Amino acid sequence: MNKKRNYVIGYLYLIPALVIFILFTYWPAIYSFYLSFFNTTTSVGHAIFVGLSNYAYLFRTGEIPYSPYMAFEYSLIRFSFAFIISVAIFGWIEKGRKISKNLIPLLIVPIFALIFVYPSLSVLGGNVYIFILWIIIGFLSYFFTRKMEFYKSHTILFLLSLLGLYIVAFYIGKRIDLYLLFFDIAQNNSFVMSIWNTFYFVIIDVPLTIAISLAAGLLMKNLPFFKAFFRTAFFAPYVASIVAVSLLWLWMFNYHYGILNYILSWFGIPPINWLNSASLTMPTVAILSIWEYFGYYGLIFLSGLQNIDQEYYEAAEIEGANSFQRFVYITWPLLSPITFFVIVVSLINAFQVFTQVYVLYNQMPGPYANSGLTMVFYIYNTFYNEQQMGLASAAAYVLLGIIMVLTLIQFRTTEKRVEYNI
Amino acid sequence: MKKPRKKLLYFFYYVAAVILAIFAIGPLVWMVDTSFKTNAEVLSYPPKWGTINAMPSRTLSAEIVKTRAGQNANPSSLSLEALLGSLSTNQQTSLSSPDTLAIHVLGASGYRGTGTMPRRGILSIELMGEDGGFASYSTNFSTPDFNSVVAKISSVSTLTDDVRGIMNSLSQYTSDPQEYILNFYDDFLYGNNPVFARINFISNLLNVNGMMKFQDEISPFKKGVGPLSAAELKELAGILQSALSTASPSDKMEIEKYLNDIDVYLEFNEFYQSQKNKKLSGPIKLAFIPNSNQLKIIDGQSIVESAYTSGDQIYINFKNVSFVWFLNSDVSLTAHYNFWEVLANFFDNYVSAWNSAPFGIYYFNSIFVAVATTVLNIIFDVMMAFAFSKLTFPGRDKIFIGVIATMMIPYQVLLVADYLIIHSFGWINTYYALIIPWSATAFVIFLMRQSFNSIPNDLYDAAKIDGASSWRFLWTIAVPLSMPVVITGALLTFLGSWNSFLWVLIMTDTTNMRTLPVGLQNFIIDSGAIFNQLMAAATFTMIPVVVAFLFFQKYFVSGFFRSGIK
The missing domain is CATH 1.20.120 (Four Helix Bundle (Hemerythrin (Met), subunit A))
Incomplete structure (x- = not known):
């Protein structure tokens, strides 16, 4: 009797949050999947079942x-x-x-x-x-x-x-x-274009973010003085809203008066037309994103580094290992769970790139030729501007599928390396 | 052996850290810096740090409007009434009376463009004469002298065709000395295609037969700014005299014409200068009056009656003094500001940005939504995390994994369905849509569960034996013990809510319900590329979160570490 009462209490604690998750996460996930098989051009109430046509339409080759x-x-x-x-x-x-x-x-x-x-x-x-x-x-x-x-x-x-x-x-x-x-x-197919652009962005963004944030984490760990200052400095961009930050970079990327081109001119580099070149669209957005998030991931790396037992380093020092060797043989392997976490999170995050493009390119997907059309932008556009709920849901599920597969691969590849228990 | 290497290593660490810190903070500093600049400073290259808005005074380059044509009303700077008035008469209507001096403000020195003269502070206007001192003017104009000079210069008959035409047209003004003087200088020096336009006049002179051999002496006059000055013309006259003595009879006539042109001008100019009998003793000082075109006279040098501004022009009305006496003057303009005015200049962009969009509403919405989301999050997340950590019931771990799995689903994927669900609740354009769906966060639940796990179960058992309910234990013992993680969670949800963009964009479409990021985006679209105001707006949208972060930073960081993301 008492046990049952305890069970009920346990469930009661879950109810508020669980209701929210069910209403706004689980149910939409199912509902989206259901919608992706329907044509909702006329109205959602009178959706027509179309099978896989939405998916076929997304990947039409022309x-x-x-x-x-x-x-x-x-x-x-x-x-x-x-x-x-x-x-x-x-x-x-x-x-x-x-x-x-x-x-x-x-x-x-x-x-x-x-x-x-x-x-x-x-x-x-x-x-x-x-x-x-x-x-x-x-x-x-x-x-x-x-x-x-x-x-x-x-x-x-x-x-x-x-x-x-x-x-x-x-x-x-x-x-x-x-x-x-x-x-x-x-x-001919803007969805394929959006996949292409998103991957392009992820390939630039994620490795650089990981590298820079790892460097930031290591620096924050190893500096003897002014730790707090650098921590605050690195983290500051993350605090600002993406809209404000994109606006700021819109100004920095300005072709005529932007400070970025001015700094490049110190090194004799001619001004770059950051915001008006299709081939530079995704790199431009990536620079902004790396800047915004590296401090956040750096802090996560730092928390991982703090958790590594100092004894390993002392032992290595006695053995005469230099700092590079210490990094390769102690820090990197012991940090792998954190690295894994950061890769997964930054990958998921990078696949969601939208706001930066939206603000930098004045609500358009890039300067021209859809060069900034990301998958989320495609979903937003199909759903909000074209009102094609079914097609947007299908596109969303493709995005989810890609993220799931990549995460799964990530899980599998690191499975055996993430077994250290720190 | 080991120590110096370590020092070198630290040196490199610091170099790297400083570079990274500049990369991180530099743009933010540049944003704040830009937000204080004037329009002209923003659009100047190369970019500079600092702004004249912080200075107690600034020099503005300005010029006296010297021609009637220049005094024509600029339609964009007129009130509707004045515009209709000017249209009803004719296009050549002049805004100013004969006693009005118009000064065109070009901008702060080094920067061209309007917007560099804030409408506050005191303007110090120095009218300088040709001799380098303050300009002179006439109070007892002698009409007989004027008539005799005009008669004298009108009698000269050997003139170039241009000047002959000018003299003919000037004859209509002989009854109105002021108009005569104005048109005289307009035609000879300042108007469209004046006689003594430097390059033209010298080139014409060199084209005269027989003048080519004086090329070496005449050509240097091409160098210089503005029309030829009286002194230069005198020199030229000397050269022409000597040319006249050596020229062939057929060329003499032509050279004489040019010589007479110069003589006519010099004769009249001398009369004009001789009439000036009084000198200004110092700068004219005018003060801006808030919300008015009128300028208050601080120091009028006893000749200024009233003054007003319109657009980038300053108009000064004189008492019994014609503005024609200042035609040849240079003007230098300095604006002075007291402490409060400097402050007002400094934050000008913030005020204009704030006033040009309903940022007050956006601000309230952002704060309300973020605070409500955070409070609900803390309550719901703490409850769920506590249940996962300390309570036992069937399916606990499965539900936990189910909750954690939601972290992998980007919310954009659920956007369509979420919109339809919220729509069916009738929540579109309400605070519910912005708050309720975000009032539980899987990541925060995860962090809190980790933290509660580190509280020994014995403590919970002891509390139970003492008769405390689980609810009481949670809020009086578990939460205070995990305060850093709770604050981390609160800060993360606050940040997430404050910075949320796409969700707000889709779930609301009225100004009254929108939050700062969407408001800021609208402001970008509406205002165009006025980057100083945009940066000001970006800065004030960030301030609350930056302050919150700096204030709670200690807890936040330790919360991050304690949560032990493994």
Whole structure:
């Protein structure tokens, strides 16, 4: 009786927060997923079930200038690419692990294959082809992952064969270049463009953020004096709102009067047209984001560094390890759980880039040619301006899927390294 | 051996730290710096630190409006009434009476453009004569002398065609000396395409047959600013005299014409200068009156009757003195400010930015929403974290993982569905939409659970034995013990709510419900690129969070460390 009463009390404590999570997180997540199969152009109340068409529409390829034969040839080459890349990645992840888990290759191989083969899909007959492809890929990856023992120890071999294949492919098909292929599609399909832009942003933003914030964390840990000052200084940008901060950088990036171009002029660099160049859109946004967040992640790194037992360093010092060695053999491995956390959080954060673009480019997705159209911008635009709830939900789920897959890969790759218990 | 290396290492650490700190704070400092600048300073290159807004005085470059044409009303600076008035007469209507001197303020020295003359403080206007002292003027104009001079210069017949035309047209003003003087100088020196425009006049002179051999002597006069001065013209006349003596008879006529042009001007100019019998003894000092175009006369040098401003012009009405006496004067303008006026100058952009958008409403909304969200968060998150940490019930850990998993879902993914749900509740454009969905945060729950975990279970058991309810234990023991983490959580949710943008943008569409970030974004769109005001607005939207952060920083950081994100 008393036990039951305790249970009830426990649930009562959960109720307020849980109600909020259910109403505004769990239920919307389900509802969004449900909506992504409906066409809501007329009204949400009279949504029409359209199956996977929203997703198909998002990834439509448009006209691609290939004959079916060329497309088939390219598909084959690209499929080989995808396979080798994914097996190489898998081999790298699984290196030293005893039990092979089939989940990862089953995800990675089809994803890479799709990325590579997808550009020529439309020529080869669209959805049917995708279906067949998935079956083939599923079968092959199952078959190969069972023999993973061999690939695990030959990652380098695979990377080399990848390079060789690339050279061959380059000579066979002159337009095998992945970048060009995607560019072709992205010209006709703004969602593919948004994925492209978002990845571009993430690839610039996340590694630099991690590197700079780790440096900031190490500095905050090791400086003997003025620690508090530097801590406050590094953290200050994070406190400001993104709108205000984007506005500030809008001023700093100004072509004629901006201080950034002025500083560059000290080094004899001609002024850069930061805000009016399609190729610089994402780097510009990345500079802003790195500036805004490095102090925050630096503080997280610092908290991790503080938690490393000082005895390790003392022992290393007795052994005569220099500071570089101490970093490589003590700090880096012991910090890996924090690094993992920061990577995941900054990755999720980077995929949500929106406000910076919105403010810097005056509510437009970049200066021209959709060069600043990120995935969240696409979702916002489809939902808020075009009122296509179903399509926006589908796009949102693609974003969620990408984040989930990347996080999962991250979990798997670091699983064995994040076992230190500090 | 070891010590110096360590010192070197620390030196590098500090260099790196300083570079990073400059990277982090530099932009913020630049933002605040820009927010105090004048428009002209913002749009100047290379950018400079500091601003003349902080100075107790500033020199403004200005020029006297010398022609009638220049005194025409600039429609953009007129009131509607004045504009209609000027349209109803004709386009050549002059704003000023013959006794009015107009001074065009170009801007603070080094910066061109309006907006560098705040409408406050005291203006000190120094009218300088050609001799370097203060300018002179006439109080007893002699009309007979004027008539004789005019008769004399009108009788000269050998003139260039230009000057002949001028003299003919001037003859209509012989009854109105003031108008005559004004037009005379307008045609000879200051108007459109005047006779003694430096380059033109010298080039014309060199084109005269026989003058080419004097090129070396004449050409240097091309160098200089403005029209040719009286002294220069006298020198030129000397050269022409000597040219005349050597020229062939056929060329003589042409050279004589130019010589006479100069003589006519010099003759009249001498008369004009001779009429000036009084000298200003010091600068004219005028003070701005708040909310008025009128200027208060502090020191009128006994000739100023009234003064007013319009746009970037200052108009000075004289008592019984015509403004034509100051045509040849240079003007130097200095504005002086007392302490309060300097302060007002300094924060000018803040005041204008605040007044040009409903920032008061945005501010209230931001504070209300952020505080309400934070309070609810603390209550709900503490309860949930406590349940996860200290209470036992079936499914506890599963629910915990379920809650933690929400951290992985970016809220933008849920935006569409959230909007529809909130819409169905009728919460669009209400505070509920901004507060309730954010009143529980998974990350804060996670931090707090970690912290509660570090409180020994024995303590909880002891409290239970003493008869304390779990509720009482939570708020009187557990929360005070975890204060740094609670403050960290509070600060994080406050920051999140204060800086939230996309959510507010979508869930509200009226000014009354919007918060600072969205308000600021609207302000950017509405105001265009006035970066000093934009930076001022950006600065005052940040102040509360910056203050909160600085104030709670100690707890915040220790909360971060205690939470032990592992």
